[in-house]
Amino acid sequence: xxxxxxxxxxxxxxxGGVDKRRFLLKLTGVTAGGMFIDGYVLGIIGAAIGAAxxxxxxxxLWEGLIGAAALIGIFVGGPLGGWLADKFGxxxxxxxxxxxxLVASALQFFVDSSWQLFAVRLLMGLAVGAExxxxxxxxxxxxxxxxxxxxxxxxxxxxxxxxMVAFIVGYVLSTVFSLDWRLVLGSSTVPAxxxxxxxxxMPESPRWLMNQGxxxxxxxxxxTYLEEPADTLDTTREPARKGTFGMLxxxxxxxxxxxxCVFWFCAVTPYFAIATFAADVLSAYGLGDGFGGAIxxxxxxxxxxxxxxxxxxxxxxxxxxxxxQWFCAAVLAIIGLWSGAPAAVALTCFLVFAxxxxxxxxxxxVYPGEIFPTEIxxxxxxxxxxxxxxxxxxxxxxxxxxxxHLGSGPSMLIAAGVCVVGAAVSQVLAPETMGxxxxxxxxxxxx
Numbered sequence: 001x002x003x004x005x006x007x008x009x010x011x012x013x014x015x016g017g018v019d020k021r022r023f024l025l026k027l028t029g030v031t032a033g034g035m036f037i038d039g040y041v042l043g044i045i046g047a048a049i050g051a052a053x054x055x056x057x058x059x060x061l062w063e064g065l066i067g068a069a070a071l072i073g074i075f076v077g078g079p080l081g082g083w084l085a086d087k088f089g090x091x092x093x094x095x096x097x098x099x100x101x102l103v104a105s106a107l108q109f110f111v112d113s114s115w116q117l118f119a120v121r122l123l124m125g126l127a128v129g130a131e132x133x134x135x136x137x138x139x140x141x142x143x144x145x146x147x148x149x150x151x152x153x154x155x156x157x158x159x160x161x162x163x164m165v166a167f168i169v170g171y172v173l174s175t176v177f178s179l180d181w182r183l184v185l186g187s188s189t190v191p192a193x194x195x196x197x198x199x200x201x202m203p204e205s206p207r208w209l210m211n212q213g214x215x216x217x218x219x220x221x222x223x224t225y226l227e228e229p230a231d232t233l234d235t236t237r238e239p240a241r242k243g244t245f246g247m248l249x250x251x252x253x254x255x256x257x258x259x260x261c262v263f264w265f266c267a268v269t270p271y272f273a274i275a276t277f278a279a280d281v282l283s284a285y286g287l288g289d290g291f292g293g294a295i296x297x298x299x300x301x302x303x304x305x306x307x308x309x310x311x312x313x314x315x316x317x318x319x320x321x322x323x324x325q326w327f328c329a330a331v332l333a334i335i336g337l338w339s340g341a342p343a344a345v346a347l348t349c350f351l352v353f354a355x356x357x358x359x360x361x362x363x364x365x366v367y368p369g370e371i372f373p374t375e376i377x378x379x380x381x382x383x384x385x386x387x388x389x390x391x392x393x394x395x396x397x398x399x400x401x402x403x404x405h406l407g408s409g410p411s412m413l414i415a416a417g418v419c420v421v422g423a424a425v426s427q428v429l430a431p432e433t434m435g436x437x438x439x440x441x442x443x444x445x446x447x
Contacts, residue, residue, distance in 0.1 A: 020227045024142065027202065028151050031139045032158035033195040034131040035365070037101065039162025040188050041070050041124055042272075042392075043298075047170020048181035055181075056114045064397045069118050071393035073125015074132070075386045079245075081130025082382025086243055086375060090138040091204040093130060098196045101127035108186040124188075129389075133382035140369030140377070141207040144228045145437050149312035149366055156305045156365040160358060164298040207438070210238035211374045234437040243375025248383060252444035256371040257380065259429035260364075263321070264388035266422025267361045270332065270415035271301070273395030274350065297354040304358030316434040317363055324360040325423035328353050329416045336412035364388070370433045370441040377442075391418075 045067055053063050077097075085093050104123040111117045136152065143151045169187060173179045203225060209218035222235045248257045274297070308320050331353045335346060372380030395415075402411040433441040 018224050020225060023225055024144075024151070024227065026198070027139060027142055028154055030195060030199045030202070031135045032155045033191065033198070034098070034128075034135045035155040035159040036162035036165075037188060037191055037195065038074075038128045038131065039159040039164075040166040040191065041105075041121075041128065043163040043166030044170045044185060044188060045070070045121070046167065047174045048184045051174065051181035052114075052117060056117075058114050062114045062118075066114065066118050066121060068393040068397045069121035070125035070128065071389045073122040073127075074129035074389045075125075075393070077126035077129025078133055078382035078385030078389070079129075079379060080126070080133075080382070082133035082378035082380065082385075083245070084130070085134040085137060085378035085382075086208075089204050090134050090141070090208055090378075091202060093134040094138060094202060095196075095199055097127045097130035097134065098192065098199060101131075102189065102192040102196055105186065105189040105192050108188075109182050111182065129382065129385055132385040133378045136365065136369045136381055137374075137377040138202075138205050140438065141205040141374070142225060144226070144231050145234075145435055146228070147313065148370070149317070149434060150309050152366040152369055153305065153309045153312055153362040156358075156362040157302065157309055159365075160298070160302045160305050164295075164302055167295070167298055205374075206235050207238050207374045210235055211240060213240040231437070234439050237439050238374055241373075241375050243373070243379065245376075245379055245383075247376050248372075248380055253372065253376070253380075255429055255445050256431075257383070259425060259431075260367050260371060260380075260384045261387040262425040263367070263422055263430070264364045264384055265391040266325070266418050266425075267357065267364055268388050269391035269395040269418050270328070271354075271357050271361065271395075272392040273399040273411075273415060274353070297350055300351050300355040301358040304355040305362040308359045308362035312362070312366065313434060316432050317366065318430050318432050321360050321363050321430045322423065322426050324356045325419050325426060328356050329419035329423060331356070332412050332416035332419060336409045336416060339409045367431075367433070370436075370438065371431060373442040374438075 049063060049067055052058070052066070056062075058066070081093060081097060101124055104120050104127060107120045107123075108117075111120055136155065139155070140148060140152060166188075170184055173184045173187065174181065203221050204217070206218040206222040206226070209215075209221065218235060218238075222232045226232045226235070247253055312320060331349050335341070335349045335353075338345070341349075368381040368384050369377065399411065402414065431441070431445075
């Protein structure tokens with residue numbers, strides 16, 4: 001039975017009772033929820049690390065390690081989760097990784113030493129890394145080609161919202177209500193419980209099933225859940241082929257691997273460095289306690305990724321990927337070189353950077369699911385996630401040291417240089433995938 005909900009969208013309900021549009025919305029929501037949790041976990045630590053440091057009398061090394069623990073966990077969990085997702089399927093890992101996160105998140109209420117806090121945050125990072133490796137591949141394999149950009153980039157909207165919500169919640173709980181820092185960190189358990197329940201009953205990816213030679217199951221799921229006949233047909237073209245980690249560096253796919261790794265690394269490194277310690281950075285430029293400016297930085301980041309969501313399936317990927325990186329490099333260079341800039345000018349530059357950076361960072365949630373084939377889509381996404389988190393951890397760990405020993409100007413110039421590297425690599429390697437089927441976007445490209 002087919003019913004028309006509006007002139008531009010067809011909602012199809014098959015005899016089994018599955019509303020295809022509603023399913024796609026739910027899958028998009030539960031995938032984005034994983035990104036919300038990642039942003040929340042990485043954002044909330046800034047509100048609690050000071051109190052934890054005082055209680056445990058942590059050294060600067062321990063403080064940095066705990067601040068970067070989740071990122072280190074993602075570094076390991078990304079490739080491991082990707083390998084598991086490609087080998088055993090998307091469905092089981094999509095539930096297990098969240099269960100692991102839920103347990104680890106709850107353990108934050110009970111930590112009583114530096115090493116316990118580090119271990120729990122590391123475990124949470126492992127789960128989040130696996131989330132990247134299974135969530136984005138699963139969503140890309142169900143998303144219709146005409147909407148895939150918007151659907152995939154919505155996950156990045158959720159990440160930025162999670163990061164900003166964590167910043168606000170952390171400030172309110174720790175400053176306004178003066179709650180124990182364990183309660184502040186453990187607040188991530190609430191969205192994790194909701195998301196875990198919502199994920200129960202999700203189907204396996206038809207493309208993964210087809211890739212495993214389970215043709216009948218793949219066709220049944222494709223016909224039940226995929227909206228577009230063209231996407232269903234494209235699923236049947238999926239070859240039964242085993243993937244290996246080495247394929248990422250083969251002549252067919254090393255161009256894709258180099259591009260997404262460098263692009264993602266250079267996109268997140270300056271943002272993590274500036275946004276995680278936004279209040280401190282802005283205070284160094286004479287902007288009071290920095291809280292209002294920090295909210296502005298994170299708020300404009302949300303606005304920027306929303307703009308990309310609206311434009312991505314209209315103007316294409318490259319137009320959102322390349323120019324913004326050059327622009328951010330210029331803005332950070334201005335901040336770095338103009339040491340005596342008025343506070344209002346510095347704040348404006350930071351806000352402009354946050355907006356422009358998030359516009360192209362939104363593509364980090366789109367490209368991995370498109371440019372790798374099904375047999376290495378999980379491990380490819382996981383490897384790129386790990387590579388990017390090296391940059392995120394480096395920015396988070398190194399910025400306090402750099403601000404103290406090198407000064408704010410040189411620190412911003414280093415960040416500008418990172419943007420230049422990302423822009424140059426993207427200028428040469430970034431593909432245009434708008435409107436193409438997954439078979440087309442992940443076709444081999446010998447380089």
